[in-house]
Amino acid sequence: MISSSDECSSNKILVAFTMDRDESQNVLSWAVNVLAKPSDTIVALHLIVGEEPRKLPMKKKKRTQIRRAKAHVISMLGEFAYTCCQNQVNLEAKVGFSSNVGRGLIDEVKSISAHYLVLSRPTAHEFRIWNEITRYVSNFAPSSCSVILVGNQSKTHKDCYSDSAISQDIKSEKYSPRSILSALSNDSISSSGDDASSFNGSMVSSSFASPSEKSKYKPMSPYRLISSLIMNSPLRKWRRDETKKEPKPQPLIQSFTYNEISKATNDFHQENIVGIGGYSEVYRGDLWDGRRIAVKRLTKESGDMNKEKEFLTELGIISHVSHPNTALLLGCCVERGLYLVFRFSENGNLYSALHENENGSLDWPIRYKIAVGVARGLHYLHKHCSHRIIHRDIKSSNVLLGPDYEPQITDFGLAKWLPNKWTHHAVIPVEGTFGYLAPESLMQGTVDEKTDIYAFGILLLEIITGRKPVNPSQKHILLWAKPSMETGKTRELVDPKLEDKYDEHQMNRLVLTASHCVQQSPILRPTMTQVLELLTNGNEAEIAKSWRMPKDMINDDDEWDDYSMIFGSDVPLDSSF
Numbered sequence: 273m274i275s276s277s278d279e280c281s282s283n284k285i286l287v288a289f290t291m292d293r294d295e296s297q298n299v300l301s302w303a304v305n306v307l308a309k310p311s312d313t314i315v316a317l318h319l320i321v322g323e324e325p326r327k328l329p330m331k332k333k334k335r336t337q338i339r340r341a342k343a344h345v346i347s348m349l350g351e352f353a354y355t356c357c358q359n360q361v362n363l364e365a366k367v368g369f370s371s372n373v374g375r376g377l378i379d380e381v382k383s384i385s386a387h388y389l390v391l392s393r394p395t396a397h398e399f400r401i402w403n404e405i406t407r408y409v410s411n412f413a414p415s416s417c418s419v420i421l422v423g424n425q426s427k428t429h430k431d432c433y434s435d436s437a438i439s440q441d442i443k444s445e446k447y448s449p450r451s452i453l454s455a456l457s458n459d460s461i462s463s464s465g466d467d468a469s470s471f472n473g474s475m476v477s478s479s480f481a482s483p484s485e486k487s488k489y490k491p492m493s494p495y496r497l498i499s500s501l502i503m504n505s506p507l508r509k510w511r512r513d514e515t516k517k518e519p520k521p522q523p524l525i526q527s528f529t530y531n532e533i534s535k536a537t538n539d540f541h542q543e544n545i546v547g548i549g550g551y552s553e554v555y556r557g558d559l560w561d562g563r564r565i566a567v568k569r570l571t572k573e574s575g576d577m578n579k580e581k582e583f584l585t586e587l588g589i590i591s592h593v594s595h596p597n598t599a600l601l602l603g604c605c606v607e608r609g610l611y612l613v614f615r616f617s618e619n620g621n622l623y624s625a626l627h628e629n630e631n632g633s634l635d636w637p638i639r640y641k642i643a644v645g646v647a648r649g650l651h652y653l654h655k656h657c658s659h660r661i662i663h664r665d666i667k668s669s670n671v672l673l674g675p676d677y678e679p680q681i682t683d684f685g686l687a688k689w690l691p692n693k694w695t696h697h698a699v700i701p702v703e704g705t706f707g708y709l710a711p712e713s714l715m716q717g718t719v720d721e722k723t724d725i726y727a728f729g730i731l732l733l734e735i736i737t738g739r740k741p742v743n744p745s746q747k748h749i750l751l752w753a754k755p756s757m758e759t760g761k762t763r764e765l766v767d768p769k770l771e772d773k774y775d776e777h778q779m780n781r782l783v784l785t786a787s788h789c790v791q792q793s794p795i796l797r798p799t800m801t802q803v804l805e806l807l808t809n810g811n812e813a814e815i816a817k818s819w820r821m822p823k824d825m826i827n828d829d830d831e832w833d834d835y836s837m838i839f840g841s842d843v844p845l846d847s848s849f
C-alpha cells in the first residue's frame with residue numbers, strides 16, 4: 273500500500289473537487305479508499321472562483337452559486353460517510369473562495385499543513401485550465417506536500433507532481449491512481465448518495481480526531497464559508513439497530529430538493545405552520561413516500577449572518593445526535609433558503625400540552641413519562657453523545673411530543689459542544705430563555721452542564737404544578753414553589769388539573785429532584801446521571817451524598833435572597849432573551 277513519510281502520524285489529505293459529480297466521486301473515492309489510513313483527515317474542498325461576498329444581502333446569482341456548491345458538497349460527501357466511518361478516517365468539507373484555483377489550493381494546503389493534495393484529472397475540454405492549475409500547484413506546493421492526480425487520462429503528465437517525494441507505490445503502474453480507481457468502481461462509489469452529511473458555519477470537529485488534534489487546525493483564512501461533514505454519527509448505529517433485518521445501514525441525512533419540501537408542505541402554506549420560533553417557521557408536510565415531516569425554515573426576514581450561523585450550528589450539532597428522546601433530523605435543503613427536515617412529532621410540544629390544551633390536561637403517567645424521557649435525552653447529550661453537548665435552551669416549548677407522548681428534545685440552535693475538560697464558559701451576550709436561566713448565567717454569563725440541570729429543574733416544576741415559569745400576573749415559579757418545597761408539602765405544589773389523580777411516590781421523586789436541580793449554586797446541583805437515578809430508582813440519601821455540599825457551607829438565606837433579587841415577583845413581559 274501507499275506509505276506516508278511517517279507511518280505512525282496521521283496525515284492531512286486535501287482533496288480538490290469540482291462541480292462534476294463523477295469526477296468528484298472518483299477523486300474522493302480514491303482518497304478515502306486508497307490513500308487514507310485510520311485517523312487521517314481528508315479535507316474535501318470545492319473552490320468558487322471569485323471574491324468572497326462580504327456584504328449582505330448577496331447578489332442572487334452569488335447566493336445561488338454558493339447554495340448549489342453547498343448542496344453538491346453535502347450530497348457528494350454523504351456518499352463517503354459510511355466508508356470513512358468504517359475506516360476511521362475523518363472527513364471534512366469546505367466551500368471556499370479564491371481568485372485563482374491554483375492559488376486557493378496552495379493557500380489551503382499551507383493553512384492545514386496538508387501532506388497530500390489530490391486533484392482530479394479533468395475532462396478533455398477543461399484540459400487547458402486544468403493544466404494551468406496543476407502547473408501552479410506543482411510549482412508552489414510546499415516540499416512537505418505531495419500532489420497526486422486521480423482519474424482516467426491516457427496521457428501521463430509528469431509535471432503534475434510536486435518536487436517532493438511521492439511514494440513509489442503511487443508512481444508505480446500497479447498502484448497508480450488510475451489503475452486503483454478502475455478496481456474500485458463497483459465498490460464504494462456505488463453507495464446511496466444521501467448518507468450523513470452536514471455543514472456548519474464554523475469549523476466543526478469530525479468524530480475521530482481528538483480535541484487536541486482539532487485544536488491544531490489553523491483558522492481558515494481565505495475561506496469563510498465552511499462546510500464540514502459530520503462523521504461517525506451515532507444516528508447511523510441507532511438507525512441500523514432500528515432496522516435490524518436490513519443488511520445495509522440506513523441513509524443518515526438526506527439532501528432534499530426545494531421541490532420535494534415545497535410539495536410536501538403545500539408550497540409552505542400558512543395552514544401548515546405548526547410553530548414559529550425566534551428565527552424560523554416550522555411547517556408540517558407529507559413526503560411522497562408517506563412520511564410526515566416538520567420543515568424548519570430560516571425566516572426570510574432574518575437575512576442576518578448570525579441567524580444563518582445559528583441555523584447551521586443546529587444542523588451541525590443535531591446531525592451528531594441520535595437518541596429516542598431527541599428530535600430526529602431526516603435531512604436538510606440548501607436550495608432557495610435553508611431548511612432542516614425533521615420527523616414530525618404528532619403531539620406538538622410540551623408547553624402547548626401543559627398550558628394551551630383545551631381538550632383537558634395531561635394525565636400523570638404521561639407527565640411522569642415525559643419527565644423521565646427528557647432526563648434520558650439530556651443525560652445522553654451530557655454524557656453519552658459522541659461529542660458532549662450542552663443544550664442551553666431547555667424549556668417546555670423545546671420538548672416535542674412524539675407518538676405515545678415520548679418526549680424529544682429539540683432546537684439545538686444555541687447548543688454548544690463541550691470540550692472534554694471543560695468546567696464552565698462565559699457566553700456573552702446571555703442567551704437562553706428567561707425563567708429557565710440559571711442565576712449564574714444571568715449574573716455572570718457563564719454556562720456549563722449545570723445550567724441545563726437548572727433549566728431541567730424548572731421544567732420539572734412546570735410539569736408538577738402546571739404553572740408557566742414566568743407569568744406577568746404571578747410570581748416566578750421557583751419563588752412560588754419554594755416554601756412548599758422547603759416544608760415538604762408536596763400536595764400544595766400539585767397541578768389542580770390533575771384532580772389528585774397521581775402516583776404519590778413518583779410525585780415525591782419529581783419534587784425532590786426538582787429541588788436539587790434548582791439549587792442556586794451549580795456545584796450543589798446533581799449531574800444528569802444522578803438526576804436519572806433520583807427520578808427512577810435511586811436511594812435519595814445515597815445519591816445526594818455524592819454531590820451534596822456540607823450543610824454548613826450553604827447559607828440558605830443568602831441563596832434565596834439572590835433568587836428574589838434575580839426573579840423578584842415582577843418579571844419581564846418579554847420572556848425571551
Ligand SMILES: Nc1ncnc2c1ncn2[C@@H]1O[C@H](COP(=O)(O)OP(=O)(O)OP(=O)(O)O)[C@@H](O)[C@H]1O
Pocket residue numbers: 546547548549550551552553554566568599614615616617618620621669670672682683685
Ligand atoms: N419535528 C417537529 N414536529 C412537530 N412540531 C415541531 C417540530 N419541530 C418544531 N416543531 C414546532 O415548532 C416550534 C418551534 O420549533 P423550534 O423550537 O425548533 O424553533 P426555533 O425557531 O428554534 O424556536 P426558538 O428558538 O424560539 O425556541 C416547536 O415548539 C414545535 O411546536
